[in-house]
Amino acid sequence: MRTTAQRLWLSLFLVFALCLGFIPPKVVLAQPASVTVTDPKATVDKTASELTKNPQTNDLETKVSLTFSGTTEDVPSDVVFVLDKSGAADVLDEALAFLDELKQQADTKGVKVRVGVVLFNRVGNIRLPLTDISTGYDEIKAAMQSSVHMGTNMHAGLLAGQQMLDEDTSIPNNHKHMVLISDGATYLYSKNNDYTTSYTRSFGDPKAQTNPATGNPFLNGSDKKGGIWEYQSREYNLNEAIKFSAASGNVTLLETYLNQKRLHDAEYEQYEYEYNASSAYLGIGRKTTPIEENAVANIDAAWIHAIDTFDKIAEKYRTYVFFKNVADFDGSTLLKYMTRNTGGLSQNFVQLERALSHSLSDGSFVTDVVGDDFDFVHDFSRVTVKVGDKELTGEKISDNKYGFGKRADGTYRYELTYSEADKTLKLDIHETITADKPATLSFYEKLKDPPVTPGTYTYDTNKSATLTVINSGGNSLGRYNFPKPQVTYVAVAQGTVTARYVDENGAEIADSVTTTGNVDSPYTTQQKDIDGYTFKEMAHDSAAANGTYIDGTLTVTYVYHKKPTPNKPDQPNKPNQPENPKKPSQPSPSKGRGVIPGMGDVGAAAATGAVALGGGLLILDLRRKLRNSHK
Incomplete structure (x- = not known):
């Protein structure tokens, strides 16, 4: 009979295993594949690059290249x-x-x-x-x-x-x-x-x-x-x-x-x-x-x-x-x-x-059936044909047909047709291909359904690929199979880090930022400059601003203090202006009344006040002298 402690450890293990199943995997390693097959009539080679994530589409893609050339025939x-x-x-x-x-x-x-x-x-x-x-x-x-x-x-x-x-x-x-x-x-x-x-x-x-x-x-x-x-x-x-x-x-x-x-x-x-x-x-x-x-x-x-x-x-x-x-x-x-x-x-x-x-000439063709786990990336700009070291200029003929190396008479040296119904590419060859200048067709495939469970996965990039050889005399020299390169990658658990930006009440004041990464790989977060706020501190329950991903989710919380709003003084009321102010008339100078030139009545009043003040001071001075004389 299991003890309580044993049951607890078993439950924790099951929970951990269950969580792993829901964590999306990420490709950390993909092995490119290349195999060359040489036949007396032709040489064929096929490679598939490691799976990488397309930053525009987030699709996992591999670049597939088929290289082929004729050989000098041994038959005289x-x-x-x-x-x-x-x-x-x-x-x-x-x-x-x-x-x-x-x-x-x-x-x-x-x-x-x-x-x-x-x-x-x-x-x-x-x-x-x-x-x-x-x-x-x-x-x-x-x-x-x-x-x-x-x-x-x-x-x-x-x-x-x-x-x-x-x-x-x-x-x-x-x-x-x-x-x-x-x-x-x-x-x-x-x-x-x-x-x-x-x-x-x-x-x-x-x-x-x-x-x-x-x-x-x-x-x-x-x-x-x-x-x-x-x-x-x-x-x-x-x-x-x-x-x-x-x-x-x-x-x-x-x-x-x-x-x-x-x-x-x-x-x-x-x-x-x-x-x-x-x-x-x-x-x-x-x-x-x-x-x-x-x-x-x-x-x-x-x-x-x-x-x-x-x-x-x-x-x-x-x-x-x-x-x-x-x-x-x-x-x-x-x-x-x-x-x-x-x-x-x-x-x-x-x-x-x-x-x-030459054994490989006009009338020869290549067929490639895309693997069940992949889709052809139907993007003309990512399909190329090279002869030797020279990439041929291509153009779109129709939705599913491309031409490469257009001649003066309007024909093409190579024509690629894609059949979406059976996921087949066919490259028609309209010239002789010599051993010293092999031809290479390159295109991209994307993994249709990346697995959700961590582990190691291996896929065939194609179901079949063949070169049908027609020599320059118009005679068929048979069909030659390209190898089936595989791609292998390891999917591992990922962690998530979310950086939040809140005020002192816990309300979000800026958009949060979420990143994902492999467990035990480093992560970083950034403190933001937010209008009207100043950074105060990290929340008491916040994860470290910088650290490593864990098997789960980490939340990094930045707390901000709201800046005080200064009081603005009241604006004085503007006095009402009279509707029709009358211009005062200029008084005529009175007899015996001093007028300061250029100041009118204001000057006269000032002069009168000065005289009265002087007279008062004089009387006070006389009274002080009389008191002193009686002592």
Whole structure:
């Protein structure tokens, strides 16, 4: 059986414990969290700062930062250059400059690239098989600068380049690239994937053919011998519905024109023949195609074969097409049509460079789902995106969308969208991110419901965070999870101190001041200057003006004495003024009456009094003398 003393101590303990439960906690320590994850395709890092109180809102907040960058891919890449024999000098110079940069990256950053070179004239010529740029740089440049002659067969060049890429089975297709540099003026083609043999068709001498409509020879054109574009012989002598000269200048019209020729190509294949020195210069093996509206000229067949082969290559590999007009024929429309599904003609080698050396590029994105115990601080001024050491300028696009790094064309390098429904942030990336300049997204989260019971608490700042990697070739390289940093803090009991300011009767004469702090931490209070009062003393039951917080509430009471109010003297009544005072008349001087000049009657009265006083004194003096004489 417990004694009375035991029950008393137990009751005091329970009361103390119960009081602790009602004292709000305060964060005294929060551990920042940071974990870095490195993958061959990307590096991701996430940190969460210690929880601190926002002085404007009193919310407990943590700053969350997600940092990510691409890495140089370990998987090597193949690049095959398919070059028109004409050289396209300016573009070739750009290609050589690109190779110089690629060689430097191979030496300094470990970029692994093998380069092959194909030149085409009437056939495809493999000038250099796939060669490591680190060890075969000089051979690559020499092959790029070589030349061939006689004829133009783009189809053969594409077939040779395709074969080179197909035969390398050591790397995936999304790491294979073909670069075509041409003026588009092709008129020869190959068959059965044999790029070492070329074919043509010729209308011969138009004047040697009879026009069925007139029964007379055709009047216009000359024998091209199948060694140049042959469409003129047909176009100059017939009234065609769609002329090649018109179609070759308009991509849409070209598609219609070539589709019509495809319908009749098989029936005119009988007139094709191998193009070589014997047929070109000696006429051996030549055939003549009849001049008819549906006839398929050599340039028609060459373009159809080049387009079909390029489409197959583009389905498997990354392609880049450069146009340079160095001939008297503009074949840019052919090249534009060929690249209709691959983004159009290339203007520089930047895209290829990125595809070869960077894994994290345009199309990649970050998603972050805020933790259950936190809310996103939806304040645009507190959201930042940095690339390297430079913070990008941001602007609000809409209530839930921000843009960072606005370009001249109005697009943004990064766009952040927040979905309040599922507490998800998504950062869309519209540029390549390199390892030497990682990107960092930073924002704030606030703790939703701080606990009321003292203790140690640990929270996940997010439910999940992922980086979806798209390389600069447009290929998905997978999803990579950021770590889940936690924040930990210790909540302890707090004490309260209230400073009161009262008069001698205990009535408050100024607003009280209340502060809170951790138990055993110091507090201070201040004596106030209060109008009409002077400080007298501390109340007998007051806590110390300065001290330490306790587990409970302390009251510091300052007592003031009211200053006495001085009596003010009565103000004399102001005499009434007559309503219409009359100005006294000036008396005229009387005879025998003295008047002091300038004083009027007042002066005369004064003079009379003086005479009477003098006379009285004289009589008194005479009486005194008489008394003395009788003694």
